[in-house]
Amino acid sequence: MRENSSARLPAGSTARQQRAERILDVTAELLELHGYRRVTIDDVAGRAGVGKGTVYLHWKTREALFWAVLQREALRLFDQLLVELGKDDELALPHRLMYLIFLEVTRRPLVNALLLSDPVVLGNLAGDDSVRSAQQELAENTNYLQLVAEQGILRADRTVKQAGHILVNVTRGFLDDPRSSDEDALPVEERARLLSEVLRRSLEVDTVPAAALAPLNSKVVAMFTEMADAHREQLQRSY
Incomplete structure (x- = not known):
């Protein structure tokens, strides 16, 4: 009715x-x-x-409605990440965090489209500043990588900028693998594990200081909470 x-x-x-x-x-x-x-x-x-x-x-425009949908999907991802981060301090490490994000994104087609700027799903929104900002939050967050560096976890031969370049391009490559839909493609969990291994070897020191885990986790939780709250507040305005 x-x-x-x-x-x-x-x-x-x-x-x-x-x-x-x-x-x-x-x-x-x-x-x-x-x-x-x-x-x-x-x-x-x-x-x-x-x-x-x-x-x-x-929503005053079609684009505003579609962006709200993407924003809600991103918010749900942030909320799930926060739940998981609360269970284990080690999940704040780059290779563990991106393993988790990869699995969550593959379960959320709209977030996957958001990260890959899929023109079919996003249309005109693919080049929007809001979409670009969301991509940076999820896959190339230099603020996050700066926190990793400050805790002595980033490899000494990597700058934050270099780490960001590696993180976004490697992750995007794994997400945008054209073979992922083939019958003989690797299972999602195995792809996530391989991504995690590549990032661990490329970005992290060989031995992570145990004392750095809790402080890093706390700061990452605070960062994601701030981003989630911002998305939630914007969504609530349309309710």
Whole structure:
């Protein structure tokens, strides 16, 4: 049953938030199935059971809606990373963290598209500054690598800039492997393990100081929490 498009639920109300989440759920499904260019606001409204005007009550443009979907997916990834980081200090190490991120990204097609600037899924958003910023947060965060260096974990023959170049290009190569869909392709977990091994050998000192693990984890948690809170706050504005 189609909801009255003129229904203006109070900002911040549970009902309004639930409606926004339903619209985002539908948009995410359509983006995964058809990509940016083939999904319209009419498609979203029809599948969500709301009027077209209702969608625009939350997001003023089609691009704003699609970006909100990507932002929510990135937020969910950050939240999951924070849960895992709370279990084990060693997960803050580059090779352990990127192992975890690789597995999570392969389970989240829209985040994968975000990291790879997939033009089919992202369309015009592929070159947007917001998308570029999200990519930097997830796969080439120099602030993170600076924390790694400050704790004496980054190899002495690597600068933070060099480490960032290695991290983003190696990770992107593993994610964008055209053979990953072949029947004889390596299992996802094995690909993640190989990525982890490459990054450990390329970026980290041979013996990581045990005393550095807890401080690094604490700072990485604080960094991801700040990024997650920023995405959450922006999403809440549309609810």
